[in-house]
Amino acid sequence: MDNEAGESYLKSKRRAADALGIVLRHESPMGLSEADAIAFIAKLDASPDVDAILVQLPLPQGYDGSKVLAAISPAKDVDGLCAANAGALLAPSVAHKFAPCTAEACIEILKSVDCELRGANICVVGASRVVGLPLALLLIQEGATPTICHIHTKDLENHTRRADIVVVAVGRAGLIRPEMVEPGTIVVDVGINRVTDDQGRTKLVGDAAINNIPGVRITPVPGGVGPVTTALLMKHVVVAAESSAA
Ligand code: GUN
Numbered sequence: 001m002d003n004e005a006g007e008s009y010l011k012s013k014r015r016a017a018d019a020l021g022i023v024l025r026h027e028s029p030m031g032l033s034e035a036d037a038i039a040f041i042a043k044l045d046a047s048p049d050v051d052a053i054l055v056q057l058p059l060p061q062g063y064d065g066s067k068v069l070a071a072i073s074p075a076k077d078v079d080g081l082c083a084a085n086a087g088a089l090l091a092p093s094v095a096h097k098f099a100p101c102t103a104e105a106c107i108e109i110l111k112s113v114d115c116e117l118r119g120a121n122i123c124v125v126g127a128s129r130v131v132g133l134p135l136a137l138l139l140i141q142e143g144a145t146p147t148i149c150h151i152h153t154k155d156l157e158n159h160t161r162r163a164d165i166v167v168v169a170v171g172r173a174g175l176i177r178p179e180m181v182e183p184g185t186i187v188v189d190v191g192i193n194r195v196t197d198d199q200g201r202t203k204l205v206g207d208a209a210i211n212n213i214p215g216v217r218i219t220p221v222p223g224g225v226g227p228v229t230t231a232l233l234m235k236h237v238v239v240a241a242e243s244s245a246a
Contacts, residue, residue, distance in 0.1 A: 005171060005192040006056050008204065008222065012230045013054075022237055034063045041071035051241040052078040054233070057130055065129070074098075075243060078236035081129060089137040098236050103135035105228040106167050106188050107142065109219060115165065115186060118143035123163035125149045125156065125176070125207070131169035131190055156180070168207040176208035183215030190225045 010026065017024035032040065044050045053072045059065055066083065074084040080098035088094045110117060122139055126132040127150040136146040149159050160166050160180045168176050169190035181187060191207030206221030219225055 003058070004194045004204070006058070008192050008226060009229070010056065012226055013233060016230045016234050017237075020234055022234065030060075034068065037063070038068055038071045041068065045071060045073050045076055048244075050076065051244050052076050052237040054079045055081070057081075076240055078233060078240055079130075080104075080134070080236075086129065086134065089134055092141050098239075099138060100130055100134045101232045101236065102131045102169070102190060102225065102229045103138055104232050105225050106131070106135055106190065107138050108228055108232065109188060109225065110165065110186070113186070113217070120144045120164045121162060122146045122165045122167065123149060123159045124167045124169070125160070126167075126169035126171075126190070128169060131167075135167060135169075160185075166208075170207050172207055173205050174207075174209040176210060178210045178213050181210060181213070181216055183213075185216050187216060187218040188225060189219050189221050192221060192226065 014024055014026070027040070041053060041055065044053055053076045055069055055072065057065065059068060069077070069082045072082050074082055074097045077085050078098050080086065080100040085097050085099070088097070089099065117139065122144050124132050124135055124139070124146050127148050132148055132150070136148050139146040147159050147163070149156055153159065157180045160176065161182055163185065165186045165188065166176065166181060167188040167190065171191050171193060173191070173193040173195050175191070176187065187208050187210065189206035189208045193205050193207070194202050195205050196202050204222050206224075208218060210216060210218060
């Protein structure tokens with residue numbers, strides 16, 4: 001995922017938090033060393049006034065994401081990215097506190113259109129810790145058969161064409177083209193990219209350039225996965241606040 005996704009996500013989180021009366025505090029690590037950022041997060045984590053913490057990815061170049069995310073305790077890690085929450089996805093009998101919101105949003109969207117996940121062949125394009133990897137684990141829990149494709153995958157089209165559902169979360173406009181999906185495919189487009197059109201106007205687009213193809217259903221960008229992700233994040237924040245008050 002690139003910065004465009006992060007910025008768009010931040011705007012939408014702020015709008016939702018304001019509407020719900022949740023106090024959202026945004027801190028930018030610009031200029032902070034990795035060690036200082038970790039110390040800062042650890043201090044927030046220890047504060048009884050802070051119910052939830054989300055570290056927006058990508059982190060600045062040179063930061064070790066795993067180390068930074070480890071500064072959040074599982075009960076406040078509302079994006080489910082610290083090792084304990086992410087690892088709990090491998091052990092479904094262990095109740096995880098929170099799953100990563102974007103991955104969970106993909107599942108919610110598919111269920112909302114009565115998509116049969118059990119037995120479905122699902123091509124997940126992108127193996128990020130935020131979307132692709134946790135989504136594959138969540139899909140397996142739903143009885144689906146995910147294939148994870150990534151930058152080294154040979155012949156991506158061979159995988160996307162065989163899938164009932166394609167989830168694309170790479171951050172590259174135009175990665176999925178019309179000839180790469182068969183009629184009947186559902187495409188969940190997680191990508192958010194800013195592109196400039198012929199008139200010099202900028203707009204946000206997803207990773208799939210396959211709008212208006214008969215027989216192919218696709219989530220819009222903007223207005224598809226993003227708002228569902230934000231809604232789930234707000235739900236996680238409420239759960240975190242309620243459990244800290246209990
Ligand atoms: N940056 C872009 N998307 C996401 C997301 O879903 N979670 C986090 N933590 N950072 C992001």
